[in-house]
Amino acid sequence: MNIDSIKDGIVIDHIQSGKCMEIYRLLDLEKLDCQIAIIKNALSQKMGRKDIIKIDAAIELDFDLLGYVAPGVTIDIIRGGVLVEKKTPELPEKIVGVICCKNPRCISTTEQELPQVFRLADRERRIYRCFYCESMSK
Amino acid sequence: MKSLIDICDLSREEIDSLLDTANDIIAHPEVYSEKCRGKKLATLFFEPSTRTRLSFEAAMYELGGNVLGFSEAQSSSASKGESVADTARVVSCYADIIAMRHPKEGAPLVASMHASVPIINAGDGGHNHPTQTLADLLTIKREKGGFDGLTLGFCGDLKFGRTVHSLIAAMSRYKDIRVVLISPQELKLPSYVKRDILQKNGIPYTQTTDFESVIDSLDILYxxxxxxxxxxxxxEYLRLKDSYILTPEKLRRAKSDLCVMHPLPRVNEISTAIDNDPRACYFKQVLYGKYMRMALILMLLGVN
Incomplete structure (x- = not known):
């Protein structure tokens, strides 16, 4: 299968197989009107199978959350057909509106319009805790 | 404007300063009797806790201030569905400082994000209860003269016992502390507390289910x-509730200057036969709690 290489845009590579649509939604890519290629189950020497997203536009996106949602992804910034930057997103210090606190005693389960906020408690062990009740994310 | 939500919000220097103030209040209560004249404390208790509420109210009255509030959610606007954020905003218009107890964990933190006056967390579910820890620290300071070099035993429910987690966190700032954890398997100290507090601060600790084998090594028994x-x-509650009961027989093997503490209320885990033993410090702990709350109110209101 051939997908044209992009001239100015972003390639999100090394996505764990099956996770590309989650990332597509997380980055709000449905709001873009440029060409976007979603490649599922591509062959990979390192991963066996992987997903890839190619965005054919030189835009700025907030990739912070990818470190949490899709560890190991790489982000290639392409300009004029040349790879100008390669990023590996790290775990963000704070995650808002992605994880829901599962502790039934947490104030976030009842308080109106309170955003779900989680903070990185242990980078090495990838542990996030609820900002309000400090329960671990599950 | 500062609030107290978690004991870790206070630096060691701030805790030392609160301990000094509390000791000074005990020595010279008359000096403090008008310090908060014209100030109002709101006690917002969304779940009943008579002792903590009375301690806050007594503290404010002894500083010459006034108190308003409610003692259960049914008599507050929460029963009409008002958010914690709105309650905090509204009560800020009536009071100079707020003590809040709430069954939901994190509620006082949310209140502090919206109030325009200091918030004191007077207990949020099974999460934090920092003023209990302040009471515990003053008890240890007054009964043992200081914190360094002590062996602290924690006995009973170490899993859900928030006062235990907070006191271990507060004590981890002092030198040469040793910790002995005594509990049934099901109620052991959570591994994250061991890892994030004890191991991280290099505090030696032992875990046991056998109370009597360690009691002679303790300076503090919590x-x-x-x-x-x-x-x-x-x-599950009925199966575990009688796990450890302190009796005069067990206490016979303890040090003569052991300090027995308990955040209260007790059910049957300390025999009443111990109440008159000089090592029983749990009622003094209640009194010290009031003095620490006085010191805290002064600090948060910026009253010298």
Whole structure:
């Protein structure tokens, strides 16, 4: 299968197989009107199978959350057909509106319009805790 | 403007300063009797806790201030569905400082994000209860003269016992502390507390289910109640509630200057036969709690 290489845009590579649509939604890519290629189950020497997203536009996106949602992804910034930057997103210090606190005693389960906020408690062990009740994310 | 939500919000220097103020209040109560004249404390208790509420109210009255508030959610606007954020905003218009107890964990933190006056967390579910820890620290300071070099035993419900977690966190700032954890397997100290506090600060600790084998090594024995309200199943509560009971026979092997503490209320985990033993410090702990709350109110209101 051939997908044209992009001239100015972003390639999100090394996505764990099956996770590309989650990332597509997380980055709000449905709001873009440029060409976007979603490649599922591509062959990979390192991963066996992987997903890839190619965005054919030189835009700025907030990739912070990818470190949490899709560890190991790489982000290639392409300009004029040349790879100008390669990023590996790290775990963000704070995650808002992605994880829901599962502790039934947490104030976030009842308080109106309170955003779900989680903070990185242990980078090495990838542990996030609820900002309000400090329960671990599950 | 500062609030107190978690004991870790206070630096060691701030805790030392609160301890100094509390000791000074005990020595010279008359100097402090008008310090908060014209100031109002709101006690917002969304769940009943008579002792903590009375301690805050007594503290404010002894500083010459006034108190307003409610003692259960049914008599507050929360029963009409008002958010914690709105309650905090509204009460800020009436009071100079707020003490809040709430069954939901994190509620006082949310209140502090919206209030325009200091918030004191007077207990949020099974999460934090920093003023209990302040009471515990003053008890240790006054009974043992300081914190360094002590061996602290924690007994009972170490899993859900928030006072245990907070006191261990507060004590981890002092030198040469040793910790002995005594509990049934099901109520052991959570591994994250061991890892994030004890191991991280290099504090030596031992875990045992055998109370009598360690009692002679302790300078402090912190007893806790197995709390019915922390269990989802009544059956599990009934199975574990009588795990450890301190009796005069067990105390016979303890050091003569052991300090027995308990955040209260007790059910049956300390025999009443111990109440008159000079090592029983749990009622003094209640009194010291009031003095620490006085010191805290002064600090948060910026009254010298």
């Amino acid at each position: 007893m806790t109640r197995v709390q019915r309200e922390r269990f989802f199943s009544e059956e």
